Amino acid sequence: MSDQIIDELGGAYQYGFKDDVTPTYTTGEGLSEDIVREISEIKNEPEWMLEFRLAAYRIYRELPMPNFGPDLSQLDYENINYFRRDADHVARDWDDVPEEIKETFERLGVPEAERKYLAGSSAQYESEVVYHNMCEDFKKLGIVFMSMDAAVQEYPELVQEYFGKLIPPTDNKMAALNSAVWSGGTFIYVPKGVRVTTPIQSYFRINAGNSGQFERTLIIVDEDASVNYVEGCTAPNYSEDSLHAAVVEVNVLKNSYCRYTTIQNWSDNVYSLETKRAQALENSTMEWVDGNLGSKMTMKYPSVYLNGEGARGTMLSIAFAGKDIISDTGARMLHNAKNTSSSIVSKSICRDGGRVDYRGQVRFGRKSDGSISHVECDTIIMDDKSASDTIPYNEILNGNVSLEHEAKVSKISEEQLYYLMSRGLSEEKATEMIVMGFVEPFTKELPMEYAVELNRLIEYQMEGSVG
Amino acid sequence: MSRLEIKDLHVEIEGKKILKGVNLTLKSGEIHAIMGPNGTGKSTLSAAIMGNPNYEVTQGEILLDGVNLLELEVDERARAGIFLAMQYPSEIPGITNASFIKDAINAQRPSDQPLSIRKFIKKLDETMALLEMPESMADRYLNEGFSGGEKKRNEILQMMMIEPKFAILDEIDSGLDIDALKVVAKGVNQMRPHDFGALIITHYQRLLNYIVPDVVHIMMDGRVVTEGGPELAKELEANGYTELAAKLGIDLADK
Numbered sequence: 036m037s038d039q040i041i042d043e044l045g046g047a048y049q050y051g052f053k054d055d056v057t058p059t060y061t062t063g064e065g066l067s068e069d070i071v072r073e074i075s076e077i078k079n080e081p082e083w084m085l086e087f088r089l090a091a092y093r094i095y096r097e098l099p100m101p102n103f104g105p106d107l108s109q110l111d112y113e114n115i116n117y118f119r120r121d122a123d124h125v126a127r128d129w130d131d132v133p134e135e136i137k138e139t140f141e142r143l144g145v146p147e148a149e150r151k152y153l154a155g156s157s158a159q160y161e162s163e164v165v166y167h168n169m170c171e172d173f174k175k176l177g178i179v180f181m182s183m184d185a186a187v188q189e190y191p192e193l194v195q196e197y198f199g200k201l202i203p204p205t206d207n208k209m210a211a212l213n214s215a216v217w218s219g220g221t222f223i224y225v226p227k228g229v230r231v232t233t234p235i236q237s238y239f240r241i242n243a244g245n246s247g248q249f250e251r252t253l254i255i256v257d258e259d260a261s262v263n264y265v266e267g268c269t270a271p272n273y274s275e276d277s278l279h280a281a282v283v284e285v286n287v288l289k290n291s292y293c294r295y296t297t298i299q300n301w302s303d304n305v306y307s308l309e310t311k312r313a314q315a316l317e318n319s320t321m322e323w324v325d326g327n328l329g330s331k332m333t334m335k336y337p338s339v340y341l342n343g344e345g346a347r348g349t350m351l352s353i354a355f356a357g358k359d360i361i362s363d364t365g366a367r368m369l370h371n372a373k374n375t376s377s378s379i380v381s382k383s384i385c386r387d388g389g390r391v392d393y394r395g396q397v398r399f400g401r402k403s404d405g406s407i408s409h410v411e412c413d414t415i416i417m418d419d420k421s422a423s424d425t426i427p428y429n430e431i432l433n434g435n436v437s438l439e440h441e442a443k444v445s446k447i448s449e450e451q452l453y454y455l456m457s458r459g460l461s462e463e464k465a466t467e468m469i470v471m472g473f474v475e476p477f478t479k480e481l482p483m484e485y486a487v488e489l490n491r492l493i494e495y496q497m498e499g500s501v502g
Numbered sequence: 503m504s505r506l507e508i509k510d511l512h513v514e515i516e517g518k519k520i521l522k523g524v525n526l527t528l529k530s531g532e533i534h535a536i537m538g539p540n541g542t543g544k545s546t547l548s549a550a551i552m553g554n555p556n557y558e559v560t561q562g563e564i565l566l567d568g569v570n571l572l573e574l575e576v577d578e579r580a581r582a583g584i585f586l587a588m589q590y591p592s593e594i595p596g597i598t599n600a601s602f603i604k605d606a607i608n609a610q611r612p613s614d615q616p617l618s619i620r621k622f623i624k625k626l627d628e629t630m631a632l633l634e635m636p637e638s639m640a641d642r643y644l645n646e647g648f649s650g651g652e653k654k655r656n657e658i659l660q661m662m663m664i665e666p667k668f669a670i671l672d673e674i675d676s677g678l679d680i681d682a683l684k685v686v687a688k689g690v691n692q693m694r695p696h697d698f699g700a701l702i703i704t705h706y707q708r709l710l711n712y713i714v715p716d717v718v719h720i721m722m723d724g725r726v727v728t729e730g731g732p733e734l735a736k737e738l739e740a741n742g743y744t745e746l747a748a749k750l751g752i753d754l755a756d757k
Contacts (some may be wrong), residue, residue, distance in 0.1 A: 076538070125710070138511060197567075245679075289561070345527065352704035448592070449555070450592050451592045451593075451594055453554060453555065453592075454588065454591060454592035454594075455592075455594070455602075456576040456577040456580065457552050457576055457579075457580055457585075457586050457588070458580055458585075458602075458606035458609070458664065459577055459581045459606055459609035459610050459664070460577055460605060460606060460609050461577050461609070462577065463579075464605070464609070467747070468597055468602070469594060469597075470595065471595040471596060471597065472594050472595050472596025472643070472644075473595070473596055474596070475596030476596070
């Protein structure tokens with residue numbers, strides 16, 4: 036199967052194609068207060084959102100870049116196009132999406148996925164959502180699923196209550212930038228008692244070079260409710276860098292459940308600097324499932340604030356760093372209430388000069404009596420050119436808690452390779468099999484279709500890994 | 503009808519000479535046993551035939567139907583028809599036994615003619631039943647957490663599924679109780695009528711009660727020192743290696 040797939044992929048990043056869409060509106064390169072006003076104006080936003088943006092812009096100007104992690108000094112902010120509109124309205128039918136954009140999403144398999152196994156689907160192209168739809172069955176349940184821009188207009192009370200509360204603009208420079216220029220993204224509200232297991236998906240596509248994509252996602256899962264949300268990201272290859280700086284806030288209220296799955300596969304000219312944060316209230320569960328396969332540089336540490344008694348937070352992640360890729364990812368679990376539990380399982384693979392670091396934090400606050408956390412970091416380093424570090428920060432302010440941390444770094448074992456090859460499998464196939472087995476705890480948590488896709492992506496990443 | 507010929511084989515590991523000129527010919531339909539005291543190079547012989555990169559062949563040839571195996575990689579030797587049931591099979595987490603065996607079978611076939619899933623499942627079910635393996639072992643990860651006996655059975659399962667021309671069984675009996683031993687023997691005997699030959703490496707005669715060999719080779723100090731029929735194994739069991747060595751004029755203590 037593997038050879039066939041590799042042939043099919045033709046040895047290139049398979050999502051690297053670009054189309055030729057001319058934007059209907061753009062703010063041009065660079066950023067100023069006027070551009071922030073312009074973005075707000077073109078979206079016809081209420082005054083409070085403009086004020087929020089302007090305040091965030093001032094904070095952005097003042098905050099320094101992070102003093103940890105990879106070197107971001109090559110990122111040229113002046114060159115970036117902060118806002119680009121390519122379609123004049125959000126379509127509810129793929130036939131109403133501009134032809135070229137529609138073709139792009141068809142090549143990415145988005146409409147097909149929607150027909151087959153999604154409760155709702157959204158597609159963002161550059162700065163804005165171009166398509167949004169939800170099955171009637173789910174609409175009837177009262178679930179709100181729309182672009183963040185639309186939610187500002189249609190659900191201003193909910194947005195004002197939750198927007199920027201978990202991640203204020205002061206949190207970090209990228210969060211401030213997003214708060215100033217955000218556009219697109221997803222808003223989900225699941226009413227009390229409504230449980231949806233069928234996934235809802237958003238797909239984010241950057242098409243032009245020098246692009247900035249700053250989507251903003253806000254999810255509210257009301258009491259006794261559940262949601263399963265999936266997002267995917269790809270972009271064409273360019274020599275100029277693009278910037279993706281998302282902010283995601285998830286509120287999981289009492290007795291409810293949210294799973295948030297990301298398959299990030301940006302091309303290798305994209306800086307992906309994201310801030311993702313959830314709060315889990317009493318007896319609720321927040322699960323992050325996070326796969327990072329692409330981009331030039333990724334910094335992302337999704338967190339769960341365990342603010343209610345008995346809340347659970349988990350992170351299951353894989354990161355794959357190939358040539359010239361730096362991945363600095365991890366998770367943060369903050370135990371702020373009694374009997375909360377968290378689990379972090381991080382799987383990393385690096386090869387061909389890639390660098391993949393785990394950076395994570397577990398904090399037990401003073402009120403976290405009886406709480407537990409388990410952290411497990413496994414890494415495979417495939418050659419001597421590649422490197423990995425595990426950087427955990429633990430902070431314990433309560434004596435009655437339990438924290439386990441395991442970390443393991445290994446190379447592909449010669450003995451395993453010999454064993455598999457003695458059954459007739461080529462070295463390449465044997466290596467791939469060992470890597471697939473290594474990430475299996477991750478893929479088995481994905482919906483079937485995503486698991487198949489992820490396996491294909493990893494096979495592709497592994498191509499040429501045996502010299 | 504196939505033929506595996508080992509001619510004047512010399513093998514070193516980390517500069518230490520282990521095999522010092524082994525000669526042996528195995529034909530389809532034959533089962534040969536190799537016996538000998540610890541440290542005489544029996545496992546080294548199996549590793550050299552399979553192509554374990556830690557073993558260096560310094561002299562001699564290994565020919566499969568005239569093709570020099572020494573020029574082939576490990577996986578190419580396997581695809582040519584060699585199978586090694588290992589003494590210590592590796593564990594591969596995350597890959598199920600069934601999917602691994604399917605991939606291994608398909609690796610021996612042209613890429614456009616994979617074995618149909620139905621045929622594969624049927625054969626897997628039948629073979630596992632013969633080896634008295636519970637069905638759940640098909641879905642467990644390859645050798646992960648298997649007991650010693652389960653691993654050995656699993657090696658025989660792979661052998662029967664892959665159907666090699668020649669199998670080398672390296673101490674397949676170690677760590678097996680008598681019931682498991684019989685099951686493993688049943689598997690090997692099942693293969694016997696096919697285009698198949700086996701080289702059984704063992705310390706003990708016991709296994710050979712259940713798999714009766716055509717030829718028994720005794721190895722000492724890196725060479726085959728004597729050969730005979732199944733009765734040779736029985737003689738050895740009765741008298742031990744020291745007496746045989748004395749009879750052949752070999753000083754075992756020298757080792």
